[in-house]
Amino acid sequence: MADFPIQYSQRLPSGRSTAAPITADVAAPSRALSQAGGVLAQFGQNIQQAEDAMEFSTLKRQSEEIWNAAYNTMLSTPDPESRAKVYEKAKKDMSGLSAKSRRVQDKFQMHLNNALPQYDVYAADLDRKKRIQSAKAELETNGKYYLENGDLLGYQSLLKDGLGTGLLEEAEYQYMQENAETNSKFAQVRVLMDSNPQMAVQILDSMPDLTGEQLDQKDKLIAKANNRLDITGSEANKDLADVMVAGNLTVPIVQSRRNQLKDTDYEQWLKIAFNKPDKPGNPIEAVTLESAAIDIWRGAISREEFDRRVRDSIGRPDGINEKEYSTIMQKADSSLKLTQAEDLRRFSRDAGRVILEKYSGLLQFDASGNIIGVNLANLSDKGAEEAKYRFHFLSLYEQGLRDWLAENPQASGKEFYQFAREQKVRYWNTSLEQIKAIAEQEKRGVFQEPEIIPTPKTKADFDKLPSGAVFFAPDGTKRRKP
Numbered sequence: 505m506a507d508f509p510i511q512y513s514q515r516l517p518s519g520r521s522t523a524a525p526i527t528a529d530v531a532a533p534s535r536a537l538s539q540a541g542g543v544l545a546q547f548g549q550n551i552q553q554a555e556d557a558m559e560f561s562t563l564k565r566q567s568e569e570i571w572n573a574a575y576n577t578m579l580s581t582p583d584p585e586s587r588a589k590v591y592e593k594a595k596k597d598m599s600g601l602s603a604k605s606r607r608v609q610d611k612f613q614m615h616l617n618n619a620l621p622q623y624d625v626y627a628a629d630l631d632r633k634k635r636i637q638s639a640k641a642e643l644e645t646n647g648k649y650y651l652e653n654g655d656l657l658g659y660q661s662l663l664k665d666g667l668g669t670g671l672l673e674e675a676e677y678q679y680m681q682e683n684a685e686t687n688s689k690f691a692q693v694r695v696l697m698d699s700n701p702q703m704a705v706q707i708l709d710s711m712p713d714l715t716g717e718q719l720d721q722k723d724k725l726i727a728k729a730n731n732r733l734d735i736t737g738s739e740a741n742k743d744l745a746d747v748m749v750a751g752n753l754t755v756p757i758v759q760s761r762r763n764q765l766k767d768t769d770y771e772q773w774l775k776i777a778f779n780k781p782d783k784p785g786n787p788i789e790a791v792t793l794e795s796a797a798i799d800i801w802r803g804a805i806s807r808e809e810f811d812r813r814v815r816d817s818i819g820r821p822d823g824i825n826e827k828e829y830s831t832i833m834q835k836a837d838s839s840l841k842l843t844q845a846e847d848l849r850r851f852s853r854d855a856g857r858v859i860l861e862k863y864s865g866l867l868q869f870d871a872s873g874n875i876i877g878v879n880l881a882n883l884s885d886k887g888a889e890e891a892k893y894r895f896h897f898l899s900l901y902e903q904g905l906r907d908w909l910a911e912n913p914q915a916s917g918k919e920f921y922q923f924a925r926e927q928k929v930r931y932w933n934t935s936l937e938q939i940k941a942i943a944e945q946e947k948r949g950v951f952q953e954p955e956i957i958p959t960p961k962t963k964a965d966f967d968k969l970p971s972g973a974v975f976f977a978p979d980g981t982k983r984r985k986p
Contacts (some may be wrong), residue, residue: 651687697732
């Protein structure tokens, strides 16, 4: 192996160069040890400071978490004493936090000494706001009581107390004073809405000089009262008709239902009650009314109008009698049910052709023309499964029509046709995957109706559809937008 001479540099770390020999320093080892000890001591001091800082940060975080939790609890605590207990416990828990060292404990205590007075301010402010909120709620409750009972003096006295104690600002007080009478009538109407909708309507009709906002409120209440009156009136009319047919109709019985009847109906029943039970009747008018019963479903006359025409006749001395009334109403009901049943069969057959698609020719009917099933005899397993799903879908459509008729006994045939057509559009040509999904939803009790397919009537409507959207053209064909 070759030997390579080693040359040692004479350059010192300082960068200076010298040719002089290096002289040994006998004190160097002790100085090095001293310097190392100082470094280690400084390092240990830094670690201790870091640990102290982290421990203080942890204690500070824990105290803030205790305060935040207590504050949120006080927000949802209505009782002042309970709120005070929550806050006292929070202060105790924060004061109970302790550090490992005296240094950190003293620093944390200084932090608490600064933070707790601010927490006291926050807690006191929250308590004040909650007390005001509670007192205002009580003022509103008591005010509602006075308004509902029409006690304007009691209400105005309550408002003065609210102003004097600072619960109400001057502007609030003036506004509530000015609108006291109107708000009292509105409050009385809401109470009467269910028990006496007739009186509710009368009160609303007697309210003049309203602002725009109050007029909107009045209109909403009138609509609600009239809707309620339609319901109670229909029930009361039926009850009185049954009593009359039984021969037991009297004026007091009619008067007992005054609150549920519209003015016109009430006056008609009073006339009927005053009539002699042995009235001869009017066969010619009875035939006319029987013919009019057929027009109900055609939409030429509403059921409500028809019922009033019949009551008007029986209330006149020269009109129909109780026996003719009973015959007319029975024919009206039977005629209505027959025409409804026929339309239901027709709409179901029509929908069956589009819902069952290629399986529509396999539908089975009973002697009256009602759909009762689908013939699966010559179908493959896959075809039979699809046909079953589609037939079940058709059954859902038909049941929806039956439910609508039950919920809308006063509807006309035109209204039924419009509803049936809308439903057919919903169910039309739904994919098998969607049908299966809907069937599964139905099993879980979360059935959703099929999506409505749009029918654009103008170019603007068509332009609004996104590309690829399915729609019905004016000729009734189903298409997809490019």
